Amino acid sequence: MLKRSCIVVAGALIAVAACTATPVSAASVATKGTGWKLTSELGVTSASPSKTYTITFGTEAMRKRYTPYLTAAVSQVNAAGLHLRTGGVEANDPSACGPAYHIQFMEMYRPLGTPGWSQAMPCPNQPGGLGRGGLVAIDSEYWDGTWPVKDHVLRNTVVHEMLHALGLDHPNRDIDKDGTVEPGECVATSYGNKPVMCSPNGGYGTTANKGKLLAYDVNGIKQLIANAKAQGLK
Ligand SMILES: [Ca+2]
Numbered sequence: 225m226l227k228r229s230c231i232v233v234a235g236a237l238i239a240v241a242a243c244t245a246t247p248v249s250a251a252s253v254a255t256k257g258t259g260w261k262l263t264s265e266l267g268v269t270s271a272s273p274s275k276t277y278t279i280t281f282g283t284e285a286m287r288k289r290y291t292p293y294l295t296a297a298v299s300q301v302n303a304a305g306l307h308l309r310t311g312g313v314e315a316n317d318p319s320a321c322g323p324a325y326h327i328q329f330m331e332m333y334r335p336l337g338t339p340g341w342s343q344a345m346p347c348p349n350q351p352g353g354l355g356r357g358g359l360v361a362i363d364s365e366y367w368d369g370t371w372p373v374k375d376h377v378l379r380n381t382v383v384h385e386m387l388h389a390l391g392l393d394h395p396n397r398d399i400d401k402d403g404t405v406e407p408g409e410c411v412a413t414s415y416g417n418k419p420v421m422c423s424p425n426g427g428y429g430t431t432a433n434k435g436k437l438l439a440y441d442v443n444g445i446k447q448l449i450a451n452a453k454a455q456g457l458k
Pocket residue numbers: 397398399400401402403404405406409
Protein backbone atom coordinates (compact mmCIF):
# COMPACT_ATOMS: atom_id res chain seq x y z
CA MET A 225 0.00 0.00 0.00
CA LEU A 226 1.19 3.43 -0.83
CA LYS A 227 1.80 5.64 2.12
CA ARG A 228 2.17 9.34 2.40
CA SER A 229 3.38 11.78 4.90
CA CYS A 230 3.15 15.48 5.25
CA ILE A 231 5.68 16.51 7.77
CA VAL A 232 9.11 17.08 6.43
CA VAL A 233 11.29 17.00 3.38
CA ALA A 234 14.80 17.15 4.69
CA GLY A 235 17.55 18.88 6.50
CA ALA A 236 17.37 22.31 8.00
CA LEU A 237 13.75 22.79 7.16
CA ILE A 238 12.75 19.94 9.42
CA ALA A 239 14.19 21.42 12.55
CA VAL A 240 12.36 24.67 12.02
CA ALA A 241 9.13 22.94 11.22
CA ALA A 242 9.27 20.56 14.12
CA CYS A 243 10.14 23.04 16.80
CA THR A 244 8.49 26.38 16.30
CA ALA A 245 5.00 26.65 14.99
CA THR A 246 3.52 30.12 14.98
CA PRO A 247 0.35 30.16 17.04
CA VAL A 248 -2.82 31.23 15.33
CA SER A 249 -4.28 34.06 17.36
CA ALA A 250 -7.01 35.66 15.32
CA ALA A 251 -10.39 34.46 16.47
CA SER A 252 -11.66 34.76 12.92
CA VAL A 253 -9.25 32.14 11.63
CA ALA A 254 -10.68 28.62 11.29
CA THR A 255 -8.22 25.77 10.95
CA LYS A 256 -10.40 22.69 10.59
CA GLY A 257 -13.84 21.58 9.55
CA THR A 258 -15.64 18.55 8.18
CA GLY A 259 -13.16 16.68 6.03
CA TRP A 260 -10.47 19.36 5.95
CA LYS A 261 -7.70 20.63 8.17
CA LEU A 262 -5.11 23.36 7.76
CA THR A 263 -1.42 23.13 8.60
CA SER A 264 -1.54 24.90 11.96
CA GLU A 265 1.29 22.72 13.25
CA LEU A 266 3.60 24.26 10.68
CA GLY A 267 2.27 27.78 11.09
CA VAL A 268 0.46 28.01 7.74
CA THR A 269 -3.26 28.72 7.91
CA SER A 270 -3.86 31.15 5.03
CA ALA A 271 -3.14 31.53 1.33
CA SER A 272 -2.76 34.75 -0.60
CA PRO A 273 -5.93 35.93 -2.31
CA SER A 274 -3.90 38.10 -4.72
CA LYS A 275 -0.65 36.30 -5.53
CA THR A 276 -0.33 33.43 -7.98
CA TYR A 277 1.28 30.24 -6.72
CA THR A 278 3.43 28.49 -9.32
CA ILE A 279 4.29 24.79 -9.38
CA THR A 280 7.78 24.14 -10.73
CA PHE A 281 9.69 20.94 -11.42
CA GLY A 282 13.26 19.83 -10.94
CA THR A 283 13.66 18.54 -14.50
CA GLU A 284 11.87 18.68 -17.82
CA ALA A 285 11.05 14.99 -17.47
CA MET A 286 9.31 15.71 -14.16
CA ARG A 287 7.44 18.64 -15.66
CA LYS A 288 6.07 16.41 -18.40
CA ARG A 289 5.33 13.62 -15.97
CA TYR A 290 3.44 15.58 -13.32
CA THR A 291 1.75 18.42 -15.18
CA PRO A 292 -1.05 16.23 -16.60
CA TYR A 293 -1.69 14.77 -13.15
CA LEU A 294 -2.15 18.22 -11.70
CA THR A 295 -4.31 19.84 -14.37
CA ALA A 296 -7.75 19.01 -12.99
CA ALA A 297 -6.77 19.86 -9.42
CA VAL A 298 -5.24 23.17 -10.46
CA SER A 299 -8.53 24.12 -12.13
CA GLN A 300 -10.46 23.24 -9.00
CA VAL A 301 -8.12 25.23 -6.77
CA ASN A 302 -8.50 28.28 -9.00
CA ALA A 303 -12.27 27.90 -8.97
CA ALA A 304 -12.06 27.93 -5.18
CA GLY A 305 -10.35 31.34 -5.28
CA LEU A 306 -6.68 30.46 -4.96
CA HIS A 307 -4.52 31.44 -7.94
CA LEU A 308 -2.40 28.45 -8.93
CA ARG A 309 -0.60 27.50 -12.14
CA THR A 310 1.83 24.89 -13.33
CA GLY A 311 5.11 26.39 -14.47
CA GLY A 312 8.44 25.25 -15.82
CA VAL A 313 11.72 23.77 -14.70
CA GLU A 314 13.56 25.23 -11.74
CA ALA A 315 16.50 24.12 -9.64
CA ASN A 316 15.49 23.15 -6.11
CA ASP A 317 17.02 22.23 -2.79
CA PRO A 318 15.23 19.78 -0.50
CA SER A 319 16.67 21.52 2.56
CA ALA A 320 15.42 25.02 1.77
CA CYS A 321 12.35 26.80 0.47
CA GLY A 322 12.49 28.18 -3.05
CA PRO A 323 11.26 31.53 -4.37
CA ALA A 324 8.15 32.99 -2.80
CA TYR A 325 4.90 31.45 -3.96
CA HIS A 326 6.62 28.53 -5.65
CA ILE A 327 5.74 24.89 -5.04
CA GLN A 328 8.77 22.89 -6.04
CA PHE A 329 8.41 19.29 -7.18
CA MET A 330 11.35 16.95 -6.88
CA GLU A 331 11.85 13.20 -6.93
CA MET A 332 13.82 11.51 -4.19
CA TYR A 333 14.50 7.91 -3.28
CA ARG A 334 12.46 7.26 -0.13
CA PRO A 335 12.42 10.87 1.06
CA LEU A 336 11.26 9.76 4.49
CA GLY A 337 13.47 6.68 4.50
CA THR A 338 10.43 4.45 4.25
CA PRO A 339 9.53 2.50 1.11
CA GLY A 340 6.62 4.00 -0.77
CA TRP A 341 6.37 7.24 1.17
CA SER A 342 6.35 10.63 -0.44
CA GLN A 343 6.54 13.87 1.46
CA ALA A 344 5.55 17.47 1.18
CA MET A 345 5.23 20.54 3.33
CA PRO A 346 4.49 24.23 3.14
CA CYS A 347 7.37 26.54 4.00
CA PRO A 348 6.73 26.71 7.72
CA ASN A 349 6.00 29.52 10.14
CA GLN A 350 5.15 32.32 7.78
CA PRO A 351 4.13 35.80 9.01
CA GLY A 352 0.43 35.79 9.72
CA GLY A 353 0.37 32.14 8.73
CA LEU A 354 0.27 33.19 5.08
CA GLY A 355 1.53 30.31 2.95
CA ARG A 356 4.24 31.10 0.43
CA GLY A 357 4.51 27.74 -1.28
CA GLY A 358 6.56 24.74 -0.33
CA LEU A 359 8.31 21.56 -1.31
CA VAL A 360 7.09 18.24 -2.68
CA ALA A 361 9.30 15.15 -2.76
CA ILE A 362 7.78 12.26 -4.70
CA ASP A 363 9.26 8.85 -3.96
CA SER A 364 11.22 7.82 -7.06
CA GLU A 365 10.27 4.19 -6.40
CA TYR A 366 6.92 4.77 -8.11
CA TRP A 367 8.82 5.18 -11.36
CA ASP A 368 11.61 2.61 -11.21
CA GLY A 369 9.36 -0.42 -10.94
CA THR A 370 10.16 -1.26 -7.33
CA TRP A 371 6.96 0.18 -5.86
CA PRO A 372 4.08 -0.41 -8.28
CA VAL A 373 1.19 1.95 -7.71
CA LYS A 374 -2.25 1.96 -9.27
CA ASP A 375 -2.82 4.88 -11.55
CA HIS A 376 -5.57 6.51 -9.49
CA VAL A 377 -3.49 6.17 -6.32
CA LEU A 378 -0.51 7.75 -8.01
CA ARG A 379 -2.54 10.67 -9.32
CA ASN A 380 -4.25 11.22 -6.01
CA THR A 381 -0.88 11.10 -4.27
CA VAL A 382 0.64 13.75 -6.52
CA VAL A 383 -2.31 16.04 -5.88
CA HIS A 384 -2.33 15.24 -2.16
CA GLU A 385 1.31 16.24 -1.82
CA MET A 386 0.81 19.44 -3.81
CA LEU A 387 -2.06 20.40 -1.51
CA HIS A 388 0.19 19.88 1.51
CA ALA A 389 2.51 22.50 0.07
CA LEU A 390 -0.44 24.90 -0.20
CA GLY A 391 -1.30 24.39 3.46
CA LEU A 392 -3.74 21.49 3.75
CA ASP A 393 -3.11 18.80 6.37
CA HIS A 394 -4.64 15.37 6.89
CA PRO A 395 -8.26 15.58 8.09
CA ASN A 396 -8.10 12.17 9.78
CA ARG A 397 -9.94 12.11 13.10
CA ASP A 398 -11.22 9.60 15.61
CA ILE A 399 -14.62 8.98 14.05
CA ASP A 400 -15.23 5.63 15.79
CA LYS A 401 -14.20 7.11 19.15
CA ASP A 402 -11.83 4.29 20.03
CA GLY A 403 -9.24 6.76 21.19
CA THR A 404 -6.98 6.45 18.16
CA VAL A 405 -6.88 8.36 14.90
CA GLU A 406 -6.27 5.55 12.47
CA PRO A 407 -4.98 5.45 8.91
CA GLY A 408 -7.86 6.17 6.57
CA GLU A 409 -10.15 7.28 9.40
CA CYS A 410 -11.81 10.17 7.60
CA VAL A 411 -15.25 11.41 6.76
CA ALA A 412 -16.59 9.95 3.51
CA THR A 413 -19.33 10.75 1.04
CA SER A 414 -22.38 8.52 0.70
CA TYR A 415 -20.43 6.78 -2.07
CA GLY A 416 -17.55 6.09 0.28
CA ASN A 417 -15.16 8.64 -1.19
CA LYS A 418 -12.77 10.25 1.25
CA PRO A 419 -10.96 13.57 0.97
CA VAL A 420 -7.88 13.39 -1.21
CA MET A 421 -6.08 14.75 1.88
CA CYS A 422 -7.11 11.69 3.93
CA SER A 423 -4.02 9.69 4.86
CA PRO A 424 -3.25 7.36 3.31
CA ASN A 425 -4.75 6.92 -0.13
CA GLY A 426 -7.63 9.39 -0.04
CA GLY A 427 -9.39 10.56 -3.17
CA TYR A 428 -11.53 9.11 -5.91
CA GLY A 429 -10.89 5.73 -7.45
CA THR A 430 -12.64 6.28 -10.75
CA THR A 431 -11.03 7.13 -14.05
CA ALA A 432 -13.19 10.22 -14.39
CA ASN A 433 -12.34 11.63 -10.98
CA LYS A 434 -8.88 10.40 -10.04
CA GLY A 435 -6.62 13.29 -9.14
CA LYS A 436 -9.51 15.58 -8.27
CA LEU A 437 -10.28 17.26 -5.00
CA LEU A 438 -13.45 16.35 -3.17
CA ALA A 439 -15.72 19.10 -1.87
CA TYR A 440 -14.10 18.59 1.54
CA ASP A 441 -10.70 19.52 0.14
CA VAL A 442 -12.15 22.44 -1.80
CA ASN A 443 -13.59 23.77 1.45
CA GLY A 444 -10.10 23.68 2.94
CA ILE A 445 -8.74 25.74 0.05
CA LYS A 446 -11.56 28.23 0.46
CA GLN A 447 -10.76 28.54 4.15
CA LEU A 448 -7.09 29.30 3.42
CA ILE A 449 -8.26 32.29 1.38
CA ALA A 450 -10.98 33.27 3.85
CA ASN A 451 -8.46 33.27 6.70
CA ALA A 452 -6.17 35.61 4.75
CA LYS A 453 -9.00 38.01 4.03
CA ALA A 454 -10.19 37.92 7.63
CA GLN A 455 -6.76 39.07 8.72
CA GLY A 456 -6.29 41.61 5.97
CA LEU A 457 -3.49 39.60 4.37
CA LYS A 458 -2.91 40.24 0.68
CA1 LIG B 1 -10.40 5.65 15.75
